[in-house]
Amino acid sequence: MNEYKQIALQGLWKNNPGLVQLLGLCPLLAVTATLTNALGLGLATMAVLIGSNILVSLVKTFVPKEIRIPIFVMIIAALVTCVQLLVNAYAYGLYQSLGIFLPLIVTNCVIIGRAEAFASRNSVLKSAFDGFMMGLGFLLVLAVLGASREILSQGTLFEGADLLLGDWASVLTIHLWHLDTSFLLAMLPPGAFIGMGFLIAFKNVIDKKLAERTPEPDVPEVTRARITKVS
Amino acid sequence: MKKSMLRNGLLLAVFAFFCTALVALVNQQTFDKIKEQQQLELKRVLHQIIPATMHDNELVQHCILIHNEKVLGVDTPLPSYIASMKGIPVAIAIETVAPDGYSGNIKLIIGISADGEVLGVRTLSHAETPGLGDKIELRKSDWVLSFNGMSLLSESDPRWNVKKDGGEIDQFTGATITPRAYIKAVKRALVYVNANKDKLLTRPANCEVNYQ
Numbered sequence: 005m006n007e008y009k010q011i012a013l014q015g016l017w018k019n020n021p022g023l024v025q026l027l028g029l030c031p032l033l034a035v036t037a038t039l040t041n042a043l044g045l046g047l048a049t050m051a052v053l054i055g056s057n058i059l060v061s062l063v064k065t066f067v068p069k070e071i072r073i074p075i076f077v078m079i080i081a082a083l084v085t086c087v088q089l090l091v092n093a094y095a096y097g098l099y100q101s102l103g104i105f106l107p108l109i110v111t112n113c114v115i116i117g118r119a120e121a122f123a124s125r126n127s128v129l130k131s132a133f134d135g136f137m138m139g140l141g142f143l144l145v146l147a148v149l150g151a152s153r154e155i156l157s158q159g160t161l162f163e164g165a166d167l168l169l170g171d172w173a174s175v176l177t178i179h180l181w182h183l184d185t186s187f188l189l190a191m192l193p194p195g196a197f198i199g200m201g202f203l204i205a206f207k208n209v210i211d212k213k214l215a216e217r218t219p220e221p222d223v224p225e226v227t228r229a230r231i232t233k234v235s
Numbered sequence: 236m237k238k239s240m241l242r243n244g245l246l247l248a249v250f251a252f253f254c255t256a257l258v259a260l261v262n263q264q265t266f267d268k269i270k271e272q273q274q275l276e277l278k279r280v281l282h283q284i285i286p287a288t289m290h291d292n293e294l295v296q297h298c299i300l301i302h303n304e305k306v307l308g309v310d311t312p313l314p315s316y317i318a319s320m321k322g323i324p325v326a327i328a329i330e331t332v333a334p335d336g337y338s339g340n341i342k343l344i345i346g347i348s349a350d351g352e353v354l355g356v357r358t359l360s361h362a363e364t365p366g367l368g369d370k371i372e373l374r375k376s377d378w379v380l381s382f383n384g385m386s387l388l389s390e391s392d393p394r395w396n397v398k399k400d401g402g403e404i405d406q407f408t409g410a411t412i413t414p415r416a417y418i419k420a421v422k423r424a425l426v427y428v429n430a431n432k433d434k435l436l437t438r439p440a441n442c443e444v445n446y447q
Contacts, residue, residue, distance in 0.1 A: 037365055063250075071243045075250050082254035086261040093265035096272040100360075157366065164374075188409075191366040 008133055015137025021114040022145030022200075023207050028112035031105045032146060033196040037157070040164045042150025043143070044098045048087050049109050050139025055083045056115055057135035060123040067124075076119045084110040098168050114142060149199050155180060156190035281316060284346030284355030285326050290318035294328065299435070300442045301329070306427040308332035308420060309340065314442050315435070324436035325349050327428060330359070333420035337412045338362045341371065345382075345421055347428045349436060356382040356421055368413035378405060378414075387425050395422045 021027050028049070036042045059079050067075050088106045092099045099106065109115070118138055123131035155161055159181040165173040189195040274295065281294045294316045302312040309332045318326040326348045333341040341361040346354035356379045358371045370376035381404055387395070396402025397414050406414050428435060 066246070068239075068243055068246070070239075071247055074247060078250055078254045082257050085258045089258075089261050089265045089269070093268035093272065096269075096276065188366045192364075 007130070011130065011134050012137045015134065015139075015141040016144070017141070017207075020141040020145065020207075021117075021138055022142050023204050025114065025117070027114040027117055028142065029200075031108055031112060032142075032149070033193050033200065035102060035105050036146055036150040036153055036196055037191055038154045038164060039147060039150040039162050040098070040168050041101055042146040044091075044095070044102055044168050045105060045109075046139070046143030046146040048091060048102075048106060049112060049114070050136065050143055052080065052083050052087055052109055053115055053118060053139040053142075054132055054135035056080045056119055057123040057131040058128055059083070060119040061126060061128045061131035064124045072124065073116075073120075076116055076124075080115050080119070081110050095168060097164070097166070101164065114138060145203065148203065149196060152199055153190045153195060157187045157195070158191070280344060280357050280359070281328055281346075284344060284357055285316075285318045285328055286354070289325055289348075289354075290320050292317075292319050294318055297440045298442045299438045299440060301435075303427070306331070306423050308334040308423075312442075317436060317438075317440075326354060327435060329424050329428060331420055331424045333416040335412075335416040335419070336361065336363055337368050337410065337416075338364065341413070341417060341420070343371075343417070343420060345424050347425060349432065350386075351425070351429045351432075352384060352386045353382045353421070353425065355380075363413050364410065367407060367410040370407050370410075371413060371417055378407070381405065382421060387422070387429060390426055392422075 015021075019025060022032055031045055031049075035045045056076070056079055060076055063075070063079075084107060087109070088099075091102070091106060118135060122134045126134070151161060154163065159179065161178040161180060162173075162176045165176040169176075190199070278295060285294065297317045297319065298314045299317065300312040301307060301315050304310045307313050307330075313330040313332070315330060316328040317324050318328070326346060328344055328346045330342070330344045333343065339362040341363065342359040343356060344359055345356050348354055357373060358379065361369070361371060363369050363371065370378050373379055385394070385403075393401055394403040395418055397404055397406035397411060397418065399406050399411060400415075402418070404414065404418055
């Protein structure tokens with residue numbers, strides 16, 4: 005069970021795809037203008053990540069080393085297309101506001117990265133859990149960035165939640181204050197870069213504080229889940 | 236060597252087959268639903284720009300294609316929808332493009348009554364700067380409503396400009412290119428409809444809209 009705890013810790017904090025691996029920055033910076041968009045893309049990425057990890061782990065035994073990458077890419081591309089079709093069919097409004105970034109999940113390096121580094125070496129259950137945790141880590145970064153940008157730029161939170169969750173969700177929208185002209189920096193990609201910088205800095209500060217509090221290096225970081233097992 | 240190449244090639248083919256099958260299956264399952272969503276969206280927009288009390292026909296069913304790059308801004312045919320009351324055409328919803336926006340084409344649809352009055356304008360798709368140019372969306376600002384009830388006195392009607400240029404329509408703070416392009420596109424469509432009213436409104440439906 006400890007192993008699963010380790011996987012969760014890796015995905016959510018130590019090896020967070022957004023804050024540590026810095027993978028998938030393009031969608032991360034582009035769609036986090038509102039919390040709704042951030043959640044939508046985060047959930048879609050998570051779904052693809054879990055699916056691709058499961059499939060890759062399932063087929064890992066009969067995929068020769070030489071052609072593993074094209075096969076992983078095919079699996080990921082197929083899954084992304086499926087997710088895109090499903091979002092188009094069942095969350096049309098969200099499909100319109102996410103636009104090109106939905107099919108672009110396919111280029112998100114987190115997914116091929118996890119397929120290669122984890123799912124192709126671990127059991128199905130562990131891979132699914134890893135996909136979930138990595139996806140959740142990515143989703144949380146997206147959500148925090150999306151929420152702070154939305155509050156700063158428009159003074160609202162969860163604007164357009166009904167696009168993602170259905171009509172009932174329009175009650176979730178919170179108007180914090182009214183702005184006559186929106187704060188543009190927070191709304192445009194440069195603001196996302198700056199916000200991202202703050203998030204990473206904040207994480208590093210916390211890590212440093214934690215390290216100071218526990219000075220004795222009783223766990224010399226050998227137990228990292230990144231097992232480079234040669235098969 | 237040859238054997239492994241053959242094996243790998245076959246394996247790739249098998250995977251390609253299954254991946255394609257998966258996508259094909261999902262596509263088939265969602266095809267109708269997606270079409271329905273697009274139709275619903277279209278109906279919703281049409282309903283907003285041509286009041287339901289004005290007509291008794293199903294707008295999406297009376298669809299005509301207009302191909303005119305000068306007016307519509309693109310070199311592809313775009314659909315328009317004719318509203319009629321008891322068989323007499325009363326209004327047209329014309330889809331058009333403003334090709335000279337700040338970033339890429341702005342697709343819009345304009346409802347125009349038979350006596351040349353703008354009933355409503357909505358943006359269908361655009362890529363204008365968020366926070367500046369995206370006030371052309373009704374979700375963000377009610378700017379598009381300022382076209383309601385406007386008509387054209389002459390082809391050089393001075394009201395059809397942003398206020399900065401002496402017209403009657405608000406510009407956006409920090410973004411003048413977008414509303415200028417937008418106004419021009421609406422005006423072009425209006426001039427065209429006014430000049431070809433009889434021909435357009437009586438044109439039989441000629442584009443296939445799979446409406447279920």
